[in-house]
Amino acid sequence: MNVFGVDIGGSGIKGAPVDVTAGELAEERFKVLTPHPATPDAVADGVRQVVDHFGWQGPVGVTFPGVVVGGVTRTAANVSKKWIGQDVAGLLGERLEAPVTVLNDADAAGLAEMAFGAGRGRGGTVVVLTFGTGIGSAVFIDGRLVPNTELGHLELQGHDAETRASTRVKEEEGLTWSRWAKRVGRYLAHVEMLLSPALFVIGGGVSRKAEKFLPLIEGVSAGIVPARLENNAGIVGAAMAASAAGPAVAS
Structure with missing residues (x-):
């Protein structure tokens, strides 16, 4: 259908x-x-x-x-x-x-990833994050959505998180994958401290290039995987x- x-x-x-x-x-x-x-x-x-x-x-x-x-x-x-x-x-x-x-x-992206993508069949707390112009978030607890979480606007080192770690900021500041991955890692560690998720699913257009930055992320205990449905x-x-x-x- x-x-x-x-x-x-x-x-x-x-x-x-x-x-x-x-x-x-x-x-x-x-x-x-x-x-x-x-x-x-x-x-x-x-x-x-x-x-x-x-x-x-x-x-x-x-x-x-x-x-x-x-x-x-x-x-x-x-x-x-x-x-x-x-x-x-x-x-x-x-x-x-x-x-x-x-x-x-x-x-919306989270619903799709939980039903058909990287979050399918996963229990516990799963956080889907979309990196693009800003940072969007979707939080699921045992498969159920907690709507409108807006974790991209958490304060991170005195700044709105998406003004430090979004894909747009990477492009505007000309950040290397390594430097940007450090910022993303600090952001994920902050979210992990608050929610203790079992899994992060990283979405948005940048998920197509996951191999360039996911292996560089440090300081996060939860699993981190790219979104399967990408953008x-x-x-x-x-x-x-x-x-x-x-x-x-x-x-």
């Missing part, structure tokens, strides 16, 4: 139909650049462009880079602050003329959420 998933990020908006029984994209994803400023109307236009590219008719799952409660955004990371307090499910539902389910972007996890998780919310209509 196919359901449509869209992943809104600080740099791009990407989406595709997803086979939610297999956890795989049913077609190659389509991406547009996130508009700047990333206001609600501008981003909604981008989401509509992605969905229209496939001629999709039916429910759509959408991720958002911030806290989402009952379809309303409570925070807005790396997008316009005009999103705060926005009924994003209603806005996008009206723009797409379809039922829309919205959830935090890292929570498609958010799309898959968004589609899973839409599927769980109601019957899907395949295009």
Whole structure:
């Protein structure tokens, strides 16, 4: 069964139909650049462009880079602050003329990794972290999601963690893999101190290059593995959420 998933990020908006029984994209994803400023109307236009590219008719799952409660955004990371307090499910539902389910972007990626990826079958506490424009987090306890944890905004050495250890910071500061891995290691050690997870799953686009930095991370006792769905996890998780919310209509 196919359901449509869209992943809104600080740099791009990407989406595709997803086979939610297999956890795989049913077609190659389509991406547009996130508009700047990333206001609600501008981003909604981008989401509509992605969905229209496939001629999709039916429910759509959408991720958002911030806290989402009952379809309303409570925070807005790396997008316009005009999103705060926005009924994003209603806005996008009206723009797409379809039922829309919205959830935090890292929570969506985590759902996909726990169902089909590196976290499948794992009990205890599992922390899924997505490194990109910022750092997203999804925490699972015995397979159940604790939503909207936003661990990327923990204070680390006097700074918001994602301003020190995100992939964007690595690129902007020209950090070597070794130097960046030290920062990531300090961040993971801090999260480990707070939550004592059995496993960290590292996602986001950088997960495709896991061999360049995961072996360099030190000072962490928990297991650390790359996300298997890599940067498609958010799309898959968004589609899973839409599927769980109601019957899907395949295009």
